[in-house]
Amino acid sequence: MEEIIRGRVWTLGDDVDTDGIISGKYLTVIDPNELKKHVFEIALPEFAKGARPGDILVAGVNFGCGSSREHAPQALRAIGVGAIVADTFARIFFRNSINLGLPTIEVRGVRAIFENGDPARIEMRGGTVTNERTGTQIRFPPLPTHLLELLDAGGLVEKVRRELAGQAGA
Amino acid sequence: MTGNGSRHGMTLAEKVLARVSGLDHVVPGQIIEGRVDLAMMHEQGAQTVGPFHDMGAKKVWDPERVVIAIDHWVPASTEGAAVLHRILRKFAAEQSLPHFYDVGNHGICHQILAENGWVVPGDLCVGTDSHTNMLGAVGSVSAGIGPTEMAAVLALGRLWLKVPPTIRIRVRGELGRGVTAKDLVLRVLGEVKTTGATYKSVEFSGPTIESLSMPERFTICNMTTEMGAKCGMVAPDAKTFEYLQKTAKHAMHPLYADPDADYEQTIDIDVTGMPPMVACPYSPDNVRPMPDVAREHIKVDQVFLGSCTNARIEDIREAAVLMKGQKVHHGVRFIVSPASTSIYSQCLREGLIEVFTEAGAVFTNSSCSACFGGNMGILSPEEVCASSSNRNFPGRMGAKEARIYLMSPAATVATAIRGEITDPREMM
Numbered sequence: 001m002e003e004i005i006r007g008r009v010w011t012l013g014d015d016v017d018t019d020g021i022i023s024g025k026y027l028t029v030i031d032p033n034e035l036k037k038h039v040f041e042i043a044l045p046e047f048a049k050g051a052r053p054g055d056i057l058v059a060g061v062n063f064g065c066g067s068s069r070e071h072a073p074q075a076l077r078a079i080g081v082g083a084i085v086a087d088t089f090a091r092i093f094f095r096n097s098i099n100l101g102l103p104t105i106e107v108r109g110v111r112a113i114f115e116n117g118d119p120a121r122i123e124m125r126g127g128t129v130t131n132e133r134t135g136t137q138i139r140f141p142p143l144p145t146h147l148l149e150l151l152d153a154g155g156l157v158e159k160v161r162r163e164l165a166g167q168a169g170a
Numbered sequence: 171m172t173g174n175g176s177r178h179g180m181t182l183a184e185k186v187l188a189r190v191s192g193l194d195h196v197v198p199g200q201i202i203e204g205r206v207d208l209a210m211m212h213e214q215g216a217q218t219v220g221p222f223h224d225m226g227a228k229k230v231w232d233p234e235r236v237v238i239a240i241d242h243w244v245p246a247s248t249e250g251a252a253v254l255h256r257i258l259r260k261f262a263a264e265q266s267l268p269h270f271y272d273v274g275n276h277g278i279c280h281q282i283l284a285e286n287g288w289v290v291p292g293d294l295c296v297g298t299d300s301h302t303n304m305l306g307a308v309g310s311v312s313a314g315i316g317p318t319e320m321a322a323v324l325a326l327g328r329l330w331l332k333v334p335p336t337i338r339i340r341v342r343g344e345l346g347r348g349v350t351a352k353d354l355v356l357r358v359l360g361e362v363k364t365t366g367a368t369y370k371s372v373e374f375s376g377p378t379i380e381s382l383s384m385p386e387r388f389t390i391c392n393m394t395t396e397m398g399a400k401c402g403m404v405a406p407d408a409k410t411f412e413y414l415q416k417t418a419k420h421a422m423h424p425l426y427a428d429p430d431a432d433y434e435q436t437i438d439i440d441v442t443g444m445p446p447m448v449a450c451p452y453s454p455d456n457v458r459p460m461p462d463v464a465r466e467h468i469k470v471d472q473v474f475l476g477s478c479t480n481a482r483i484e485d486i487r488e489a490a491v492l493m494k495g496q497k498v499h500h501g502v503r504f505i506v507s508p509a510s511t512s513i514y515s516q517c518l519r520e521g522l523i524e525v526f527t528e529a530g531a532v533f534t535n536s537s538c539s540a541c542f543g544g545n546m547g548i549l550s551p552e553e554v555c556a557s558s559s560n561r562n563f564p565g566r567m568g569a570k571e572a573r574i575y576l577m578s579p580a581a582t583v584a585t586a587i588r589g590e591i592t593d594p595r596e597m598m
Contacts, residue, residue: 015364015365015453019543019561019563019564020564020565023543023544023565024543024565025543025544027213027242028213028243028248028250028251028253028254028544029250030217030250030253030254042564042570061365062368062398065364065365066300066563067542068214068300068314070214070316070318073316088365089368091369091398091400092300092315092316095316095319096315096319099316099318099322100318144201146201146330155318156318156321157221157225160225160226160227160322160325160326161224161226163326164225164226164227164325165226
């Protein structure tokens, strides 16, 4: 994980649920590269074609609520989303996203300071989100060390792999 | 943490999380490593297999603590679903996982855990489905996780959890005729909203909760998921122990909240005189009293009685009482899907299936069925559905424009008969 993440913003509203990110009809699709073609079909239809690697999602409250499907953060990672910032997240989405190594940050009031297409700058350990167009900045409590380590490792798979390898070597 | 010896008592969730992490005391916000008592996977578990191998894991930590229950597409309705099933069967064979509820012995994963005693008081249960919260009704902490996280659980037998703050919901008053546990939980959702319990534990208590049967307690804990909760819980009592008496798969550790437990919030609800409730499009917290909704004569195209929330034998019996001798309204499709194969068999023995088929309903095999818009009973744009399930977000049951109204099983039958959203008390 980079300490400083910069990217172009896509804005979303409140209560974007996982059906809105990846519809139930794609739940038998395993390949993330196939999934990414259908991302936000319901919540933000222009996203799948217009997204560029490194883009940042900025949403309101309760982003990722609803079904536990990991397809949602998988599709977002596959399409190259660099970070997701929201006023609040639903808990399973938050865990899934961090576990996949996708920086996911809760920042109260963040939705209000961005418009679609604005450039954003995030300092993960420093705990700031800045709109580089307007200069508006919000501070946030950085993620707990445990979760920063998970992101640094690139996600849960790599973290457990190191742990198991350590046990085998001990 | 007070650190001065005057520490608070613990809530029910805190008690369980202290137990499974081997600690004397935990406080909200603390990150703990919890030993898992039961890990459950459905089709989403197929996405666990890749990460499990990528982690370098060789063996599942304890095959006796893993249940696989396929339910979303049973039997496989698409080639994609068939592939997921095959991945799971192969993994279960390789890892010698004996508790696989495959086609013919299947049911909705949470119902399989409930009726087979897989989760008992004091347990920590995790499952690859968001409605795993349902099992909190036995006094466990039961929560949904994603498949990558499940891979780590299968490898290690534990996971990190942040101890959640607890919202206590105390309920008193008697539920009136035609008013059910579903109406009660919808009423709570109308108050707590879909974000009101995010990351939190919801602990139900009070005389009304004590009076509820286990199936009814499953219904209310099931929909704490819609409140954003990590878990929903009811403290175990004589009904819990009786329910699990013959089936409990491992030792129980009944735990109770301390009298001086620290709740983040307490909500008191009196259900005396409460009418049936309806969650209107497009959110489970858009809850209105049934009489107000029924006054609008909302015509429906489809009615669904099913899902992990409300398709137990008690729900179907109650629905059959209203259905008997009546007909499904012309032009309405009424789909009834029991929550497990054993419930299906029980319906068959009691003659309930015939009650529905004679009325013009379709009584299906057990599965998640129409609830999630990916298998059967899919809605086209502009259609309206009345459902006993748990979510009505845009696109949940098919087209994003379709409108879904959530209600009790009895209300679905009344609605199927009249062809418009109907207060079930008018038919009792």
